[in-house]
Amino acid sequence: MFQKSSWLHLRIPFSFFLLPVFLFGLSISPNIKESNLVIVFISLHFFLYPASNGYNSYFDKDEKSIGGLKNPPKVSLGLYYLALVFDIIAILLGLSISWPFAIMLFVYGLVSKAYSHPLIRLKKYPFASWFVAGLFQGAFTLVMTYMGLNGFGFNVFLWPQVIIPALLSSLILWGSYPMTQIYQHEEDAKRGDNTLSLKLGIKGTFYFTAVAFTVAVAGFVFYFMEYQQVKYAWVFIGSMSPVVLYFAIWYLEVYQDSTKADYKHTMWLNMISAVCLSVFFIYFFIDSTQILQAVKAF
Template sequence: MKSVINIIKHLRIPFSFFLLPVFLFALGISPNLVEDRIILVFVILHFLIYPASNAYNSYFDKDEGSIGLLKTPPPVTIGLYYTSLALDFIGIALAWLISMEFAVLVFVYGLASKAYSHPGIRLKKYPWLGWLVAGFFQGVFTFYMAYVGINDFSYQIAFSWKVIFPGLLTSLFLWGSYPMTQVYQHKEDSKRGDRTLSLVLGIKGTFLFTLVAFLLATLGFEYYFITFYSQKIAIAFLLFMLPTIVFFFVWFYLVNRNKTKANYGWTMGLNFLSAICLNAFFIYFFIQSSHLYQLDL
């Protein structure tokens, strides 16, 4: 029973909340909405594929220090490895019910997530390559994957600038935030021989890198919303993100005075606040984009 509980903990299902904004953004620009399909895509990604990735990476990382949403990770067993594969299989099988295209994208995402921690590849050892791949697949690739699944579109129909551009903005945002998720793990990563981007940049460098990336991402989102939607949406984005910006600068100030503040608690605080603000905004964006009437109620 205890091993089952440990496996469930390592799935880190609540962690999917941090990745939910990408799905909601793809939903907000989708023209072809069907309620059952939206729910199925949501469940496949957030309750099967993402937890499978968490479990797989936890099995090979064997973390002893804090990781995302697990302050004290329980020991891993071979059961965790097989659970991750089972969840992947179920997710791909359900994705096939929507379309072959969506199932293939889900399969490719699973392979990419496994490459991050698998000892034979372990992208985590390569600071810039690991950062680039993680941001690409959790950003623009997931955005495109969700868009294909939600709308039941083929690759060709979905592959347009109006889809790829906002998807790239999500990657830019993730490329900025990703090193921040590693800022408290320097000791753990060094012990395993992993050279994460945050470790290379250092604590202060990680904050400055994230600050520049967030600024560029914000400018990109403002351009996108003003160009394709309205100034009202662009202003709303800034207002929704204001609490995260304030938190970030307060934390940066404290870290400059005491580097021990670059810890698990503050990192999770930023992650939670950022996810809450982004999810709230993209729900607002979905409502404002006037697609609700297309749902089959």
């Protein structure tokens, strides 16, 4: 359990790519408790997500690059138990906030296990895995974050001011998720995992993502114009421009040479997207909550 390979497979730095969902939930929260903020962040990014990564790695037994790990070492049984320990720690941390938040953490953990466990292995089903991954890493996580940060219960599932941002989070993940699989076609096919990207093909994955991402951006623009301020819509569009530029340049490279649909380019797209979204949501949080004005008042 304490082998270096097991800790590498947790891929803790990889959790950064899901940071925008947490920040979006933070930016729309009306009743943030400082202690809750720290606990929610740690439970998600240092325990829940790594537990999911490690558990999936144990059953996938990848020999080639995976998200956040270019050269994955062989897995051992210790990784399986380490992932479960991390899951338990996440839930215990959640209980320090509330039992509804802890239940949400538990449910997320179960679904992430279903993604790779051989008895269910959602990864074998292209549309089911795409839908479930986007739903839980997006909408479910935003609602879970909102509950934990504010100390609310399950009634938040009935609040439009939470559900709309939650669905937008899933929308952008549904658009980008197939791109995270584009360099794993050979490995997935060998295991019998018929992922959506494998089904679409390399160029088809690019086309699908381009359309889905456009729809997601349009959804965010509509949300900011209708429920926030118009300026946020323009800033959001501007913040996404580096992502669109990199995506377009990469597509042209892949169009000429399909081997460019590789791990390196995929990780760069993930990084640029995560940074741009995180910066935007930090700005949105600071500006919409008027934190700077409050600090200056002191």
